[in-house]
Amino acid sequence: MRRVAVLVPSNIAEGQVRRTDSEVSYFLYISKGSIAEIETQLRLYFNFIMWKRMQYVIPWNFVLK
Incomplete structure:
Protein backbone atom coordinates (compact mmCIF):
# COMPACT_ATOMS: atom_id res chain seq x y z
CA MET A 1 0.00 0.00 0.00
CA ARG A 2 2.92 2.34 0.68
CA ARG A 3 4.24 1.73 -2.82
CA VAL A 4 0.94 2.72 -4.39
CA ALA A 5 0.59 5.77 -2.09
CA VAL A 6 3.96 7.02 -3.34
CA LEU A 7 3.10 6.27 -6.97
CA VAL A 8 0.05 8.56 -7.05
CA PRO A 9 1.85 11.90 -6.51
CA SER A 10 4.86 10.64 -8.48
CA ASN A 11 2.72 9.91 -11.53
CA ILE A 12 0.96 13.26 -11.24
CA ALA A 13 4.31 15.06 -11.02
CA GLU A 14 5.69 13.15 -13.97
CA GLY A 15 2.58 13.92 -16.01
CA GLN A 16 2.88 17.63 -15.26
CA VAL A 17 6.30 17.86 -16.89
CA ARG A 18 5.17 16.17 -20.11
CA ARG A 19 4.69 18.27 -23.22
CA THR A 20 1.33 17.20 -24.57
CA ASP A 21 -2.09 17.06 -22.97
CA SER A 22 -2.42 13.41 -23.96
CA GLU A 23 0.73 12.55 -21.99
CA VAL A 24 -0.54 14.47 -18.96
CA TRP A 51 -15.16 -10.01 10.08
CA LYS A 52 -12.60 -10.75 12.81
CA ARG A 53 -14.58 -8.65 15.30
CA MET A 54 -17.85 -10.31 14.35
CA GLN A 55 -16.29 -13.72 14.99
CA TYR A 56 -16.00 -12.80 18.65
CA VAL A 57 -19.18 -10.76 19.02
CA ILE A 58 -21.76 -13.08 17.46
CA PRO A 59 -21.13 -16.16 19.65
CA TRP A 60 -21.39 -14.07 22.82
CA ASN A 61 -24.67 -12.53 21.67
CA PHE A 62 -26.17 -16.03 21.44
CA VAL A 63 -24.85 -17.01 24.85
CA LEU A 64 -26.22 -13.89 26.55
CA LYS A 65 -29.74 -14.33 25.17
Missing part, protein backbone atom coordinates in the same frame (compact mmCIF):
# COMPACT_ATOMS: atom_id res chain seq x y z
CA SER A 25 -3.86 12.66 -19.24
CA TYR A 26 -2.08 9.31 -19.46
CA PHE A 27 -0.25 9.84 -16.17
CA LEU A 28 -3.39 11.15 -14.47
CA TYR A 29 -5.18 8.02 -15.68
CA ILE A 30 -2.44 5.85 -14.16
CA SER A 31 -2.77 7.80 -10.89
CA LYS A 32 -6.52 7.22 -10.89
CA GLY A 33 -5.88 3.49 -11.23
CA SER A 34 -3.46 3.60 -8.30
CA ILE A 35 -6.08 5.36 -6.18
CA ALA A 36 -8.58 2.63 -7.04
CA GLU A 37 -5.99 0.06 -5.96
CA ILE A 38 -5.53 1.80 -2.58
CA GLU A 39 -9.30 2.00 -2.13
CA THR A 40 -9.68 -1.72 -2.84
CA GLN A 41 -6.93 -2.63 -0.39
CA LEU A 42 -8.47 -0.45 2.35
CA ARG A 43 -11.92 -1.94 1.78
CA LEU A 44 -10.51 -5.46 2.02
CA TYR A 45 -8.59 -4.57 5.16
CA PHE A 46 -11.59 -3.02 6.93
CA ASN A 47 -13.87 -5.86 5.85
CA PHE A 48 -11.36 -8.34 7.28
CA ILE A 49 -11.16 -6.38 10.57
CA MET A 50 -14.96 -6.30 10.85
Whole structure:
Protein backbone atom coordinates (compact mmCIF):
# COMPACT_ATOMS: atom_id res chain seq x y z
CA MET A 1 0.00 0.00 0.00
CA ARG A 2 2.92 2.34 0.68
CA ARG A 3 4.24 1.73 -2.82
CA VAL A 4 0.94 2.72 -4.39
CA ALA A 5 0.59 5.77 -2.09
CA VAL A 6 3.96 7.02 -3.34
CA LEU A 7 3.10 6.27 -6.97
CA VAL A 8 0.05 8.56 -7.05
CA PRO A 9 1.85 11.90 -6.51
CA SER A 10 4.86 10.64 -8.48
CA ASN A 11 2.72 9.91 -11.53
CA ILE A 12 0.96 13.26 -11.24
CA ALA A 13 4.31 15.06 -11.02
CA GLU A 14 5.69 13.15 -13.97
CA GLY A 15 2.58 13.92 -16.01
CA GLN A 16 2.88 17.63 -15.26
CA VAL A 17 6.30 17.86 -16.89
CA ARG A 18 5.17 16.17 -20.11
CA ARG A 19 4.69 18.27 -23.22
CA THR A 20 1.33 17.20 -24.57
CA ASP A 21 -2.09 17.06 -22.97
CA SER A 22 -2.42 13.41 -23.96
CA GLU A 23 0.73 12.55 -21.99
CA VAL A 24 -0.54 14.47 -18.96
CA SER A 25 -3.86 12.66 -19.24
CA TYR A 26 -2.08 9.31 -19.46
CA PHE A 27 -0.25 9.84 -16.17
CA LEU A 28 -3.39 11.15 -14.47
CA TYR A 29 -5.18 8.02 -15.68
CA ILE A 30 -2.44 5.85 -14.16
CA SER A 31 -2.77 7.80 -10.89
CA LYS A 32 -6.52 7.22 -10.89
CA GLY A 33 -5.88 3.49 -11.23
CA SER A 34 -3.46 3.60 -8.30
CA ILE A 35 -6.08 5.36 -6.18
CA ALA A 36 -8.58 2.63 -7.04
CA GLU A 37 -5.99 0.06 -5.96
CA ILE A 38 -5.53 1.80 -2.58
CA GLU A 39 -9.30 2.00 -2.13
CA THR A 40 -9.68 -1.72 -2.84
CA GLN A 41 -6.93 -2.63 -0.39
CA LEU A 42 -8.47 -0.45 2.35
CA ARG A 43 -11.92 -1.94 1.78
CA LEU A 44 -10.51 -5.46 2.02
CA TYR A 45 -8.59 -4.57 5.16
CA PHE A 46 -11.59 -3.02 6.93
CA ASN A 47 -13.87 -5.86 5.85
CA PHE A 48 -11.36 -8.34 7.28
CA ILE A 49 -11.16 -6.38 10.57
CA MET A 50 -14.96 -6.30 10.85
CA TRP A 51 -15.16 -10.01 10.08
CA LYS A 52 -12.60 -10.75 12.81
CA ARG A 53 -14.58 -8.65 15.30
CA MET A 54 -17.85 -10.31 14.35
CA GLN A 55 -16.29 -13.72 14.99
CA TYR A 56 -16.00 -12.80 18.65
CA VAL A 57 -19.18 -10.76 19.02
CA ILE A 58 -21.76 -13.08 17.46
CA PRO A 59 -21.13 -16.16 19.65
CA TRP A 60 -21.39 -14.07 22.82
CA ASN A 61 -24.67 -12.53 21.67
CA PHE A 62 -26.17 -16.03 21.44
CA VAL A 63 -24.85 -17.01 24.85
CA LEU A 64 -26.22 -13.89 26.55
CA LYS A 65 -29.74 -14.33 25.17
